[in-house]
Amino acid sequence: MSLELRSLRPEDSLWAAPLLAASGRDCCEYSFTTAYMWSEHYDVRIARVGEVLVLGSERSYLTPVGNGWEEVLRQLYDESPRPLRLHSVDEALLTRLKALFPGRVHAEEARDDFDYLYRTEDLANLPGKVYHGKKNHISAFSRAHEWTYEPLSAENVDDMVRLSREWCEEKGSCTGSLNDEQCAIRRVLREPERFSLSGGLIRVEGRAVAFTLGSPINERVFDIHVEKALSAFSGAYAVINREFAKTLTAYEYLNRENDMGIPGLRRAKESYRPAILLKKYLVTIQ
Numbered sequence: 001m002s003l004e005l006r007s008l009r010p011e012d013s014l015w016a017a018p019l020l021a022a023s024g025r026d027c028c029e030y031s032f033t034t035a036y037m038w039s040e041h042y043d044v045r046i047a048r049v050g051e052v053l054v055l056g057s058e059r060s061y062l063t064p065v066g067n068g069w070e071e072v073l074r075q076l077y078d079e080s081p082r083p084l085r086l087h088s089v090d091e092a093l094l095t096r097l098k099a100l101f102p103g104r105v106h107a108e109e110a111r112d113d114f115d116y117l118y119r120t121e122d123l124a125n126l127p128g129k130v131y132h133g134k135k136n137h138i139s140a141f142s143r144a145h146e147w148t149y150e151p152l153s154a155e156n157v158d159d160m161v162r163l164s165r166e167w168c169e170e171k172g173s174c175t176g177s178l179n180d181e182q183c184a185i186r187r188v189l190r191e192p193e194r195f196s197l198s199g200g201l202i203r204v205e206g207r208a209v210a211f212t213l214g215s216p217i218n219e220r221v222f223d224i225h226v227e228k229a230l231s232a233f234s235g236a237y238a239v240i241n242r243e244f245a246k247t248l249t250a251y252e253y254l255n256r257e258n259d260m261g262i263p264g265l266r267r268a269k270e271s272y273r274p275a276i277l278l279k280k281y282l283v284t285i286q
Contacts, residue, residue: 003054003072003079005045008036012046013194019053021218023065027280028115028257029088030065031223033195033215037184041177049075060085060282063093070100077101083284088113094281107281112261116269117221117253117276123245130273134238141235145204149243152199152213157189159201159208167228185213185226198222200244202229202236210236212244214254222251241272 017032028034035044035055047054052066054076063086064072077084089097089107098105126134141147150156164185168174174182188195195215202210210229217223224244229236245254253275259266 003047003049003076005047005054005056008039008044008046010036010191010194012036013196015048016046016053017196019051019066021216024218025065025090025093026115026117026217026221026253026255026278027088027090028217028223028255029062031215031217031225033188033197034223034225035062036195037188037225038180040187041180041184060087062086062088063097070096073100077285083286086283086285087280089281089283091279091281094283097283097285101285104286106284106286108283110280110282113258113280115258115276115278115280116256116272116274117278118256118272119275120222120245120248120251120254122275123241123254123272124249126242134242134272137235137238138242141233141239144235145233147202147204147209147239149239150201150203151247152192152197152201156201156208157192160199160211160213161186161189163201163208163211163230164226164228167230170231188213188225198244198247199226200240200247202240202243204233209233210240212240214244214248216251217255220252221255222248222253223255224257227256237268 013032020030020032023030038044043057044055045057049072050068052064052069052072054064054072055062094107164182168178168182171178188197197213197215199211199213201208212224212227214222214224227240229240248254256269259269
């Protein structure tokens with residue numbers, strides 16, 4: 001029987017999220033929330049084959065997860081045009097793929113897609129000299145503003161949506177990928193519980209100036225999907241980063257996703273000293 005992929009639905013979280021979490025893979029693409037957020041932008045589609053989950057688009061697939069994923073991958077290979085492309089392949093998975101398809105696997109390092117994983121306790125506590133600059137940013141923000149932090153709730157969802165739009169308009173034009181990001185944020189904020197969303201908001205004198213959203217990838221790793229702060233409030237990024245991390249110490253690592261090859265974003269992510277720079281590969285199977 002041919003694999004039939006279809007559009008993602010919110011209710012797919014009930015069965016797909018547990019399969020992704022059980023895979024033990026730490027890449028941000030193995031979060032159902034990430035997949036659903038960006039499914040329209042990247043035309044991500046889904047299929048279920050027994051207890052195996054397949055996610056993919058015309059361009060490439062995520063390696064299937066679930067009991068018997070190897071057999072389903074072989075089926076996908078047999079039914080797809082050559083070469084079959086798989087994205088977000090970490091080094092351990094690459095080894096498995098080479099054993100499954102000996103001599104047919106070509107792997108290209110995808111540096112712009114490497115994930116930055118941080119020890120949650122480091123981001124929550126900012127210990128030692130390496131985080132001295134971050135602590136200075138937070139101190140300066142606190143001297144300049146009376147601020148409060150509050151967790152994501154039904155009462156502040158609309159504030160997050162408005163703030164996201166305000167941040168976008170600061171960039172000059174909410175078009176293209178920036179508009180797609182606004183749509184992605186609104187999609188999951190409609191049903192935060194369904195997508196296991198947690199988040200936080202910083203207010204200065206009642207005004208929302210920074211927010212963040214995330215969800216678990218698995219029991220060890222929590223994914224930060226979104227972090228936004230208004231440019232007029234210097235230090236707000238450091239504040240929202242630390243305050244949200246304080247609420248997530250049940251997780252060993254925070255995955256702050258990739259830098260997309262943007263130099264400024266790469267410098268910012270490197271400045272927080274990642275514990276793991278998670279290598280990912282684009283794989284073609286001939």
